[in-house]
Amino acid sequence: MKPIKQLWLILTHGKRVADALQKHTFSVDNPSGFELIEVSPDKVHAKFFERLEIFEEVDTPFGDVQKIHIVRYVVIEFTVIKVGEGLSLIKILRPPASIKSFSKKLMEAFEYEGALKKASFNLAEVYSLIQGEPAIDRLVVTKVTASQVPVGDRATARIEVASITNALLELQKEYDSPSVKLEKIMISARMNFELEILEVSAAGSIYCTPGMEFYLERTLF
Incomplete structure (x- = not known):
C-alpha cells in the first residue's frame, strides 16, 4: 500500500x-x-x-x-x-x-x-521497536535529521544523513554524543512480504504505510 x-x-x-x-x-x-x-x-x-x-x-x-x-x-x-x-x-x-x-x-x-x-514521538524508541521486530527481514534507515550535533568545542549543527543501509547508525558512529537530538527519521522495511514505509518527525509529522502505525502507537501509550 x-x-x-x-x-x-x-x-x-x-x-x-x-x-x-x-x-x-x-x-x-x-x-x-x-x-x-x-x-x-x-x-x-x-x-x-x-x-x-x-x-x-x-x-x-x-x-x-x-x-x-x-x-x-x-x-x-x-x-x-x-x-x-x-x-x-x-x-x-x-x-x-x-x-x-x-x-x-x-x-x-x-x-x-x-x-x-x-502527538509527538521519541524517534530512538520508534527505531528500537521496529529494529527488534522478528517479522522484518530487511530494514533500511534511508535518512535521519538531527540537531545539537557537536562540531567543535562550542559549536553545534543541524545535519541530515542519508544512507543506503542505516543512516542512524552512521550518525551515531560519527557523532556519539548525548546532546544529539533526533528530529526526523525515514525507514523502509520488508514485513510479511510487503514494503512498509515510515517517515516521522519528533514533532509529530507522519507519512507511513498501515503496517508501521502499530510501532508509533506503542511509543505513545
Missing part, C-alpha cells in the same frame, strides 16, 4: 465519543459538524465538514462591480481509537494545512471537558 500523510492527536475526555459527535452532526442548518461512518466499541470512523461561504467583488468590463457568492467545503476524515478509559487517539488522514476549526468543533462536542494535544 502507498504511504499516507497523517496527523495524530491525543484526546482526553469524559463522554462517549460517538454520542458527542452525533450531537453535532453536519447539516444544511449547521455549517460545521460531523458525520459518523462506522462505530464500534473501541473505534469511531467519521468525517468533519465545514461549509465556508465567501463573497468576492469582481470589476466587470461595463464599469460596475459584481458580487460573486462562492461556497467551499473543508472535509477531514478521521478515526478515534480508544486506548484507555477517557483516553483516545485521533488519526487524521491527509490533514489540511490547518485543523483549527476541526479542533474547536471537537472540543465543543465534548463541552470543553478534557484536552486535545498533538
